[in-house]
Amino acid sequence: MRQTDRYPLVIRTVLPSIVLLLAAAGAAAGPVLDRIKSKGTLVIAHRESSVPFSYLDADKKPVGYAVDLCLKLADAIKKKLGVTALKTEYLMVTPQNRIAAIAEGKADLECGSTTNNAERRKQVAFTVPHYITGARYMVRADSPITVLAQFEGKKLVSTKGTTPLKAIDQANRDQLLRINILEAPDHGKAVQMVESGEADGFAMDDVLLYGLIAGRPDPSKLKVIGKFLTIEPLAIMLSKDDPDLKRVVDDEMKRLISSREANKIYERWFAQPIPPKNTALNLPMNYLLKDFWKYPTDQVPN
The missing domain is CATH 3.40.190.10 (Periplasmic binding protein-like II)
Incomplete structure (x- = not known):
């Protein structure tokens, strides 16, 4: 009896294919x-x-x-x-x-x-x-607001689809602050809303706020205030x-x-x-x- 005859026909037929598949899988990248x-x-x-x-x-x-x-x-x-x-x-x-x-x-x-x-x-x-980083707040330079609670009854914008937006929404509900939360499509629009008075503040990662302020025509008209609301x-x-x-x-x-x-x-x-x-x-x-x-x-x- 030949050596290969010791194994059932199905094993002799399938085994080479399995070996080839395993070799291909090992060679392929993700x-x-x-x-x-x-x-x-x-x-x-x-x-x-x-x-x-x-x-x-x-x-x-x-x-x-x-x-x-x-x-x-x-x-x-x-x-x-x-x-x-x-x-x-x-x-x-x-x-x-x-x-x-x-x-x-x-x-x-x-x-x-x-x-x-x-x-x-x-x-x-x-x-x-x-x-x-962590979420803080951008306001106009002449704003008296220094903490989140002082946005009560005012308008606070954040960028749609971001974690700071979720965080301020949660804090607003938990602390019963009655803040009118607005959504902007992007960071640039949110800054414009603060500058124009359409919003009283912009909640976002503080490092982004500093960067956005630095890029404005007159950075002295804006400032970052408040403690970290989140750690990001x-x-x-x-x-x-x-x-x-x-x-x-x-x-x-x-x-x-x-x-x-x-x-x-x-x-x-x-x-x-x-x-x-x-x-x-x-x-x-x-x-x-x-x-x-x-x-x-x-x-x-x-």
């Missing part, structure tokens, strides 16, 4: 990495006015702290794929469609000012936070369906932090003059981010 390689293009989602994280400069080119970090991640992805060239394309997103852009594969990385929280992790994944770990967003891609991105973020390259990128956007007006935000790295970066991880408390 779905997003495979898509990037086959297209030769990495799509970066960016924002229009999330200064200094992700916004358009005077030439309508995407720039910012998060964009620069994403370009570093693109180099790591290129190296992982073993390709000689990888084209970068940009897709502008809003707070309303940014999560869908990643979940539906329209973009590969979302490079902006998006908070990593449990609700969003049901749809997408996040890498190591690049900033930790901001992180680059990616697909939750490709652990290989997440591993590459997480490893590169940790390398950038441990090598202090990330600190240099931070200094470029928070301490030095930035477009479009070439003014500096002069925002030193806060203690929350300094402490978090001592042991960088994608795990956040919320």
Whole structure:
């Protein structure tokens, strides 16, 4: 009897196919990495006015702290794929469609000012936070308001689809403040509403408020007030369906932090003059981010 005759016919027939399938699976990249390689293009989602994280400069080119970090991640992805060239394309997103852009594969990385929280992790994944901030309030310079409770009976705007909007809505109900909460389609519109008197204040991550004020024609007409309403770990967003891609991105973020390259990128956007007006935000790295970066991880408390 031949050696192969010791095994049933079905095993002799099916086994080679199983081996081939396993080999193919082991050789294939994850779905997003495979898509990037086959297209030769990495799509970066960016924002229009999330200064200094992700916004358009005077030439309508995407720039910012998060964009620069994403370009570093693109180099790591290129190296992982073993390709000689990888084209970068940009897709502008809003707070309303940014999560869908990643979940539906329209973009590969979302490079902006998006908070990593449990609700969003049901749809997408996040890498190591690049900033930790909290929601405060922008008001006109002549406003007497200094705390949230003083918005009682007044109009407070926030950007649709953001965590600060949910936070002020919750605080309004819990504290029975009777604040008239308004929704703006984007950060730029919310600032205009405050400047024009259409709203008495704008609730948003304080670092974004400082950036938005710096970009106004007359920054002295606006100010940031109040204590932190929330703590927001901001992180680059990616697909939750490709652990290989997440591993590459997480490893590169940790390398950038441990090598202090990330600190240099931070200094470029928070301490030095930035477009479009070439003014500096002069925002030193806060203690929350300094402490978090001592042991960088994608795990956040919320």
